[in-house]
Amino acid sequence: MAHGTGLGAPAERNDPGALRIGSIAGIDVMVRTSWLLVAALIAYIAAPGIEQVSPGLGALKYVAGAAFAVLLTLSLLLHEISHAIMAQRFGLPVRSITLHFIGGVTAIEREPSTPKQAFWISAVGPVTSLAIGGLAFALWQVMPEGLLQFVVGALAGTNLLVGVLNLVPGMPLDGGLVLRAAIWKLTGNPHRGTMVAGWAGRVVALLMLFSPAIMEWLGVSTGPTDYIVALLLGWFLWSAATQAIMSAKVRARLPALQARSLARRTLAVPEHLPLAEAVRRAQDAGAGSLVTVDSSGRPVGLVNEEAVLATPDDRRPWLPTSAVARTVDPGLTLRADIGGEDLVRAMQESPASEYLLLDDDGGLYGVLVTSDVDRAFSATT
Numbered sequence: 001m002a003h004g005t006g007l008g009a010p011a012e013r014n015d016p017g018a019l020r021i022g023s024i025a026g027i028d029v030m031v032r033t034s035w036l037l038v039a040a041l042i043a044y045i046a047a048p049g050i051e052q053v054s055p056g057l058g059a060l061k062y063v064a065g066a067a068f069a070v071l072l073t074l075s076l077l078l079h080e081i082s083h084a085i086m087a088q089r090f091g092l093p094v095r096s097i098t099l100h101f102i103g104g105v106t107a108i109e110r111e112p113s114t115p116k117q118a119f120w121i122s123a124v125g126p127v128t129s130l131a132i133g134g135l136a137f138a139l140w141q142v143m144p145e146g147l148l149q150f151v152v153g154a155l156a157g158t159n160l161l162v163g164v165l166n167l168v169p170g171m172p173l174d175g176g177l178v179l180r181a182a183i184w185k186l187t188g189n190p191h192r193g194t195m196v197a198g199w200a201g202r203v204v205a206l207l208m209l210f211s212p213a214i215m216e217w218l219g220v221s222t223g224p225t226d227y228i229v230a231l232l233l234g235w236f237l238w239s240a241a242t243q244a245i246m247s248a249k250v251r252a253r254l255p256a257l258q259a260r261s262l263a264r265r266t267l268a269v270p271e272h273l274p275l276a277e278a279v280r281r282a283q284d285a286g287a288g289s290l291v292t293v294d295s296s297g298r299p300v301g302l303v304n305e306e307a308v309l310a311t312p313d314d315r316r317p318w319l320p321t322s323a324v325a326r327t328v329d330p331g332l333t334l335r336a337d338i339g340g341e342d343l344v345r346a347m348q349e350s351p352a353s354e355y356l357l358l359d360d361d362g363g364l365y366g367v368l369v370t371s372d373v374d375r376a377f378s379a380t381t
């Protein structure tokens, strides 16, 4: 149903509540335990209907119910796969597809770069569900009565329902993402799109929350189950819409973060130079950071400011600078012109306290200190 680009959050890869069931086109496909519970519930709810169309099945009706739940899961997966394939077509890497209690999430690693891409990635999901539902409905009409027809009919109903519900224009539903793309197109501002679609999502959540009361008011009788379901779905939609609004606020501030303007001037020193001498030279040069280089002048270590401060003055003349430096791994080297979301993603992929910034020609530009980035980010509020 929903799909999105969480800023980083690779945590779900080792999510203990999710079961990896395979991969399609290099995308991890996962099922959360919450979905397995819902699937079991669906099998249980479908069983009496199955009993009616094919009496005498006995306990086998639950097996048939489970088979229906599996088919339903597969059709929901097709919905998510359609989002994933569309994203890949636009060159956006897709990390995973996860089914959870109310549908699925396709985790796309990068934001679509145009409203058109955003529109198609979102719209293809409900279109896929409506197509599956329509196909199943056509099949249902020409099939002989019986168990198989019942299952095909139930698949038609659920997929049509999923397709229609996902057209509701509030985030996190696909329709909300379509609305976001439309506002983005109109205003040229993706964050404004998210704010509008997020607030629309909150309205949808409130309508869901009060739906049993609204139904009562319209003269439809409701039971306690309706209130529980409305509470669960309403709460889920509210928190997802709120999350979208929050992330839009964060994202709107990201372009202000530019590595080049946050960089500290750095001084390159030989690895074996005593720390005291390195610090003295850095102070003389007005450099806010230190990088160690090997005999050929290649940067090999990033000096950690906290480690320097933690080293007592009387130890500094006897300690080689390399002792307080972290080896420059590939992930710790960034281009000086990186900024915004790309910068945040690069930092999340290789968490560190310092990063080496290189010029276009590979020359040493400076050092980016994580705490400087954090401070700059808090200052933009």
Ligand SMILES: [Zn+2]
Pocket (backbone or CB within 6 Å): 001, 002, 003, 079, 080, 083, 125, 126, 166, 174
């Ligand atoms: Zn969807």
